[in-house]
Structures are given as structure tokens and as C-alpha cells.
Amino acid sequence: DADVTQTPRNRITKTGKRIMLECSQTKGHDRMYWYRQDPGLGLRLIYYSFDVKDINKGEISDGYSVSRQAQAKFSLSLESAIPNQTALYFCATSAHYTDTQYFGPGTRLTVL
Amino acid sequence: AQTVTQSQPEMSVQEAETVTLSCTYDTSENNYYLFWYKQPPSRQMILVIRQEAYKQQNATENRFSVNFQKAAKSFSLKISDSQLGDTAMYFCAFMVTGNQFYFGTGTSLTVIP
Numbered sequence: 001d002a003d004v005t006q007t008p009r010n011r012i013t014k015t016g017k018r019i020m021l022e023c024s025q026t027k028g029h030d031r032m033y034w035y036r037q038d039p040g041l042g043l044r045l046i047y048y049s050f051d052v053k054d055i056n057k058g059e060i061s062d063g064y065s066v067s068r069q070a071q072a073k074f075s076l077s078l079e080s081a082i083p084n085q086t087a088l089y090f091c092a093t094s095a096h097y098t099d100t101q102y103f104g105p106g107t108r109l110t111v112l
Numbered sequence: 113a114q115t116v117t118q119s120q121p122e123m124s125v126q127e128a129e130t131v132t133l134s135c136t137y138d139t140s141e142n143n144y145y146l147f148w149y150k151q152p153p154s155r156q157m158i159l160v161i162r163q164e165a166y167k168q169q170n171a172t173e174n175r176f177s178v179n180f181q182k183a184a185k186s187f188s189l190k191i192s193d194s195q196l197g198d199t200a201m202y203f204c205a206f207m208v209t210g211n212q213f214y215f216g217t218g219t220s221l222t223v224i225p
Contacts, residue, residue, distance in 0.1 A: 042215040099145040099207055103157035
């Protein structure tokens with residue numbers, strides 16, 4: 001079984017709809033992250049959480065919100081999706097005692 | 113500001129040959145970690161190799177090795193004996209204290225049979 005899972009893997013939605021992307025991990029890590037990948041731009045950090053009560057904005061948080069429901073679960077929401085939020089979204093985890101991030105399989109989101 | 117630059121958007125290499133992917137970064141921090149991640153067509157992000165900035169010895173993982181030049185803020189990836197399965201997008205990244213990662217824009221590598 002994968003250590004970091006994301007649901008859904010693919011999603012097509014319409015402008016103005018509310019969308020939630022979910023991330024779960026079984027690695028026992030305390031830190032979780034949401035990234036967005038666009039062609040030619042690499043990965044950019046949206047939000048990150050170092051524990052259940054800690055939420056921090058990343059480089060491109062506008063238009064997004066997150067919820068850390070438990071140590072193992074970190075959700076990303078688009079309250080009102082717009083076409084320029086069409087991208088590949090990755091969840092990642094790490095432990096405070098290590099320096100490596102481990103990524104989920106990604107969610108491809110298309111906003112029409 | 114922390115930045116990562118990968119100046120080669122696309123590269124190709126013949127199977128069994130060696131290729132080097134370039135990466136430079138800018139930071140005022142002294143303690144940090146450097147990484148290369150691979151993203152094959154499956155889109156999964158896979159860790160290839162990591163390097164601690166305080167270590168002078170270059171990291172090696174099988175056919176993958178790095179050339180870390182701290183003073184020049186350069187961190188290149190060498191792939192020896194290239195295989196078809198090495199075809200992927202490669203991202204350079206570094207992490208400073210606090211676990212925040214900064215990624216480059218990627219180099220698309222194609223291994224030609």
C-alpha cells in the first residue's frame with residue numbers, strides 16, 4: 001500500500017464550484033504539505049502544517065484553504081474554483097527529525 | 113530569498129551514455145539540504161539523491177551521483193549508464209531550516225535507444 005495517498009487522482013470541475021482534495025499518510029509523519037505543479041514553473045508551495053494545530057501559508061495560498069483533520073490527514077479546498085487553478089496538485093509529508101519529503105501520486109485538477 | 117535555477121529545460125542522452133543535469137541555487141543560509149527528484153510519466157515524485165550541505169563528500173546512489181560545489185552554489189546530477197527508464201522530468205530542490213522546500217523548474221530528460 002502507498003504511504004501517501006491522494007483522492008481523487010483526477011477531477012474535472014466547473015468554474016465556481018467548491019472542490020476538496022484529500023491527502024492521507026501512513027508514514028507517521030507530523031509534517032504535511034500541499035504543492036501545485038504547473039508546466040515550466042516547477043512545484044510551488046500552497047500550504048504546510050507542522051502538526052495538527054499548526055497551519056502556515058506558502059508561496060501561493062490565495063484562493064485555497066486547508067484543514068488538518070488529524071496527524072494523518074490534510075485536505076486542500078478550493079472554495080470557488082477558477083480556470084487558472086487547473087494544475088497538478090501534490091501532497092507531501094516529512095518528519096521533524098528528517099530532511100526528506102515524500103510525495104503522494106498527485107491529483108490532476110481541471111477547472112473548465 | 114531562496115531560489116533554485118535549472119537552466120536546461122530539455123536534454124537528451126543516448127542509452128548507456130552519461131549525462132549531467134545542472135542546478136544552481138541561492139541562499140544566505142549555511143545549513144541546508146539538497147535533493148534531486150525524478151518525475152516519470154506516471155507523475156509520481158521520486159527521490160533520487162540527497163546531499164547535506166555540511167558534508168564535503170559528494171553523494172552517490174548507484175548510477176546517480178552529484179557534484180556539489182558549495183562556494184559556487186552548484187549542485188549537478190550525473191547519471192551514468194543511462195537507461196530508458198531514466199526518461200523523466202528531474203527537479204532540483206533544497207531545504208532550509210524548517211523543512212520548507214524550494215524547487216527548480218525542472219529538466220526534461222529523454223533517453224534515446
